[in-house]
Amino acid sequence: MNHALGISSYLIVAPMLALLAASLVPVMLKVFSGNREPHPFVTTTYGFIAVATALGLAITFLGGSKFGFHNALVSDGLSLWASVIVLVSGGFSIFMMHDHVETQTKLFSEKVFLLLGSLIGMLIVVLSNDLIVTFLGIETMSLCLYVLIAMSRETILSKEAAFKYFILGSFASAIFLYGIALIYGTAGTTQFPGLMEQVGPLLESRNHLFLIGIVFVVLGFAFKVSVFPFHFWTPDVYQGAPTPVTAFMATAVKAATFVAILRLFQSTGYQHSLPLKEVISWLAALTMLVGNAAAIMQANFKRMLAYSSVAHSGYLMVGVVAAGFGDSQGVASAAGIVVLFYLLAYSIMTLGSFAFVALLEKSVGQALQVDDVRGLARSHPVLAGCMAIVLFSLAGVPPLLGFFGKFGLFSLAIEQNFYWLAIWGVLNSVISVYYYLRPIVLMYMQGEDSSANAPLIEMNKHIMTRFTLFGSAVLIIIMGMFSSPILAALKAAILGRS
């Protein structure tokens, strides 16, 4: 590790810097033009350019394990691909924010600023090589989000959601921080590489302080990715937040945090604590069950999707379990590959589904019910078709993207002999079929019988959101059928081009 603050360090943070610089532009414009809100399209363009630049820089400079800022940051395949996922979903979220009725306010430029800021936080998280840096990243990301949620045009639910999220989030991050402190105290370092070496011996000697620390840290992460029983905020906040922001949270936050979790579990040392393994597997299993079961009971479309995202966290936790407690050589990297691939798939599907919701929300604070999509296939065949594809993919029907995501995860679990976890996972995906297919039933198979001359459902004309939905559907098919190149790239990136 080099102690000079080399150029490489700056190359690593280049994307963040780009984001930072670009994020200031809209706000500045507003300030200098006498606090007159620039046309939202302009702002959107800025935001998009910013994200695009960051993406370009990320793809150019990230990857191939480089360290920077005295190993506070690491840039490897994980961070590269995580940044890509995060930035892409950020870009699409900006599109949707431009369209959506609850986000298109006088304060639009501030919103974009906040979203970009939150993106910076996420990049920090995915790049961080040090628990305390991860903490900072998470805080940056979250603080921006709290405000972003609260700034919705809708006045009751969004505020409540923001506040709940804020209190619980700070509560969780306090615990998280306490965990860091204990780890620091026992392991003497908070940097992942050093830490990973310590895990084995410390757990072997059953150092309770360290164990508590690990548990607290995991718990903090679990809160962010809404793993049972720390998921309770998720449905409320997802419902209360403006749909574009929800989409952003559901995808980017999750992606960033899961990468951080993977970094925490990049050691074979965890094998020494059987209870830890068991408890995390249990959490994964329960998360799947609770998410799916509760989603079946939901009438509110966004809450249903929220619970489904909880369930997906459960599936992803399987990958984490395999990474942390699998026994084979280089399992962590394998886990990295499949988890990232799943995150990619999941983000695309989720963006699509929330775009669909956004297209159906016409008034402020309208709580979209699942039944509202009845007979949609008649009025909007294409969009309905896209949503059907997205839902089938979420349900894991081959050869769509979601199927191969699950395939990777469960095959990792099987390779590492977590059989019952894999079985539980597939059974849950069968449960999930039930609620994923319900909108399809409503769209395609009902509404005729409610008399042909019943008024057709109208969808918003939002170009960008439609583009998001359409794009996600197309990506789901193409990346599903031809996932090989992506997987190859992931493999190369994470196994270090070997």
Place this chain on the structure above:
Amino acid sequence: MAQMPLLSLIVFMPLIFAALMALMPGDRGVRPMALVASLLQFGVSLLLFKYYDAATPALQLVEQHSWIPEFGISYFIGVDGISFWLILLTTFLLPVVVLGSWNAIDKKVKAFHVALFALQTAMLGSFVAMDLVLFYVFFELSLVPMYFIVGIWGGARRVYATMKFFIYTMAGSVLMLLAIIYLMFAARDTEGLGYFTANVLELYKLKLPFTADGLMSPQALLFFAFSAAFAIKVPMFPVHTWLPDAHVEAPTPGSVVLAGVMLKMGTYGFVRFVIPMFPEAAEHFGWIFLFLGAVGIVYGALVAMVQPDIKKLVAYSSVSHMGYVMLGIFAMNTYGMTGALYQMLNHGISTGALFLLVGMIYERTHSREIEKYGGLAKVLPIYTIIFFIVTLSSIAVPMTNGFVGEFLILLGSFQASQLMGAIAVTGVIFGAVYMLWMFKRVFFGEKGELVSDEKHPLHDLSAREILVMAPLIVLVFWMGLVPNHFLSYSKSSIDHLMQNKDAYQLGVLTMEDATKRVAATIEMETVTAKATTTEAGVAR
């Protein structure tokens, strides 16, 4: 020509046509195009007769390309005696269905045919796929179009039926997915992470440990995982309840395809994957399936007997007939296996025909209540004759196709287990009972309320409908009178499978080999022809 990917063509042609149809402006003109397209793909599938070599058990017309090497998944397809007829059955039924649904489908005609053709691709794909994951992909994919066909064009309780169908079948197959993954890892070289392959031919080679006493030995567990998926698809008693619902709600063409082809995907899976890959387990636990098959035969027949709804009766008869197939497969001898394969075709033809006929009468009267009929024979003589012939084939009267299959299956199962054979033979009686009783109530006796209804008199079959039924009737007798014409194509494969159950492996022949062979034979013929002519010349 040597490079022509015949199988891929056969498999994906319907999908291409589906896409083309989807692009058509409106519903008009869809049906003719669909008919032409279906005939075309049937014609192409007939090329198999030219390039398929019945003499060798090897896997033929093989195409192999890497698809997702990272997951060890490859695009690997081929045909042998086990899948040969199923492919042709599938391609043969499509035109029949299209023509048969000419009037049955009145709304969203375009969407319907798109779904139908997409389904065709999925089904064909699952018959030719020789990569387990590829198979799984097609296997699952086939659910989606059928899901829509039942759900959109179905009857009153269509949503319940289609959800039941989708979730039942998926619940079965996910465990198979895990089993597939396990196999892929079991087959991988221990060095390095990642998957080795899902190539079935490779997986045949790997010998999984099996302990006769142990239910927990890997082979047993995998065996049951696979069997669960296929048994639900078949459907085998006691997991059959999704079938009657699906059939009753499905539109006529849906029922035909479901009964005609989709159910075969389950039994095909047993023959193609379960028996060769888990021989010991199949030997050791086969009795369970023998038993359930025999029970299913009797159970299906008895329950069919008391159905008030013609279509539901036919649906339960499917349960009974598929019970025969299961029995034949797990008899584990040549007779049973041959009979099972034959019965798959029979069932596809006769039950398909029955559903078509039920649909035809339903179009006229909009009722399937047996009680409301009676005396049809006086009113619809041609319909009656055709229905009777199909009934004969369904109750396996000699000289119809049904007899060949049932005879061989019963013969085989009796050699395997006298008790099960004896139980199954009673199905011969009950089969006659429920079919003939229904036939009597519907066609004989005084005219029922629907038949004597003056306001809408019934018209006998139209030329189109006769045209739909004709090929099926021809097949009924052809397959019944000269089974060898059909058996000879699958014989070598079945013998190969039965002779080396415990070390089953398959050779591979590509399209090039096939073309070479064809060229050679043609040459031979010409040579011999020359020779004969010259001899003739000498003689003269």
Place this chain on the structure above:
Amino acid sequence: MPMSNLVDVGLSHYLALSAALFAIGMLGVLMRRNVIVMMMSIELMLNAVNLTFVAFSRFRDNMDGQAMVFFVMTVAAAEAAVGLALAVTIFKRFREVNIRYFEHLKG
């Protein structure tokens, strides 16, 4: 530094104290209905963590801990700012700082 001077107060005492503080803060979040008080409790938790950091860094002769404390303070300040802003918005809307009034999202 020789340990002899520190026999009376050891690391464990510090840890115990910070743990106690942390627990108190936690209970505060769990029990107090008043938004402001809840935020104060969170601050308390953070500061308890700070204490832990300092104690550890002191007893391990490792300055990283001290540095972290500064980070945490900054974060705490930011959190306080955002939190108060939110509290104000909420108060404007609901005329109420008792969190029991914000239960529209449920189920």
Place this chain on the structure above:
Amino acid sequence: MKPELIFSVLLLAPLVGFLFNGLRWQSKNYMLAGAVATGAAAVSFAMSVVAVSRLFGEGAPTSIEANFYNWAAMDLLSIDVSFVIDRISALMVLVVTGVGTLIHLFSVGYMSHDERPSKYFAYLNLFLFNMLLLILGDNLLMMFVGWEGVGLCSYLLIGFWFSDKEKAAAGMKAFVTNRIGDAGFLLGIFVIFGLFGSLNFAEIISKLGAFSVETGWTGPITLACLFLFIGATGKSAQVPLYVWLPDAMAGPTPVSALIHAATMVTAGVYMIVRLSPLFMLAPNAMAVVATIGAVTALMAAVIGLAQHDIKKVLAYSTVSQLGYMFLACGVGAFGAAMFHLVTHAFFKALMFLGSGSVIHGMHEEQDIRKMGGLKKYMPITHATFFIGWIAIIGIPPFAGFFSKDEILWFAFASERGSHWYWLAGLIGAATTAFYMTRLMALTFWGKSRFDAHKVHPHEAGPSMLIPLVVLAVLSAIGGFMGIPHVIGEILPGHPGNWLEHWLKGSIAAVPMTEAMKHATTMEWILMGISVSIAGLSAVTAFSFYVLDPSRPAKFVSLFPRLHRFVENKLMVDEFYGAQIIQPLVNASRALWAFVDVNIIDKATFVVGDIVRGVGSTARTLQTGNLQQYALYIALGAVAVLFYVLK
């Protein structure tokens, strides 16, 4: 003429006839239809004569075969579509095509007023074709093909007038009952295949040398024989499966004559005779055959006593006569069985056609209580029927006498026979004589009981009379093909038992017990007993129904309940309905309603309910109270810590 050609013509002629008439099934032109059908039958008769003639003469082959194509071949199983005429099937094929032709001819007149004559003749030809398959097939599978084929045709012809629910039901009853037998037949085939690895008669019999006589009940051969016999009971209407035959009279009368008297119902006997060497190895099975035969012969005869439908009486007598044949098979007198089969074909066909002519003349009246005194209206019918009558009650020298007496003699004297069999046969013969006389009397003699103003009985046309006459002649002289030795010796020129000689070698036979080998006197005595008993009961019947018609009523009034019981066919149908069919239907309903709906579906729904339960609990936890969420977090943390640190 090559055998292939012979067989093709022999088999295809009726098939062509079927196709010809079948394709124009709506035509009302009964002359054309009848001509074609009868022609087809005649052609195959001619062909069979040609074929059989090959078997005569010095150095003639014992059989001629023709192999057409391979039906299916796998592993051990290889089934050819091939046919054989040997000395057994020769008899059969002549009877079937000969009698068949006559009955076709009869039908031309009989069906002249029907609205679907072409369909009728199509079915008739199809039947002939299937019957020929059954007879000529050289392996069990071909036989089974014909076996089910004739069953199918009988179904079609019984239900020919399907608008009548009863007739349709009768057809279905016949088919299903036959199916029960067929299931047994199939099992028999399977056992045999398991034993010999072949279904070809010749091969099976050639491999029998390796087996010895089985004593037990569960030996494979015994099993096979019993299974096959189940098939026979179905097809040949033996106890307990005979119930379909009386109902089968719902069909047109010529059909009853052809299918349900002369040919199809004898298929069971034919099958057993074909496999006689196999049955020889299973004495227990043979005992069962004999017993069932005896029981049937008695029971049916008794029921026949109290029937009022002319065809029903004949039907029960058919059942009873078939019983005799099986009795013969059972005691090892397979030759006698064949003999009786042939003679019975003559006189029973004759009587059925006669009854057809009566019904025709009486305008579809079948109740003999409404007849009487028809002698003067239809003399030829009466005359021929009269010959049939004396033939069946066994008055020498008519056909029935020889065949029946041979059976009785074997039943008494054969190693596997017993006095009881003989006694049963004797009583059966007496009963037969009684009810047959009753039938004659009530139909033709005495004074007429129908309303002469409404009904004008008349003699039928030549197409119906010719067959009657021919069959009458055959019934009169048919018996001379098997003259018993004892009689032969005293006759001029000492005619031997030609039939026995003809069949020797191609069928097995059980030797006489030592005592009976040369007990000619005994044979005479028994002969005398049976003839006199038969004559006696005939006379009694005559006195009952002709001399003093009031006597029967008085007689039955002595035990009315018994009479009603017999009149209602011993309540067998009712018993089956109440004890087997209805319970089965109820059980099926229960299966459907209970197993399908209440167990299997319920089970799946329960899973769904569990999931829903979890979901709703998750929702109730979701109170919206932020502090509770925090509490969950804390509790979760505590729980995890507790688990990890424990």
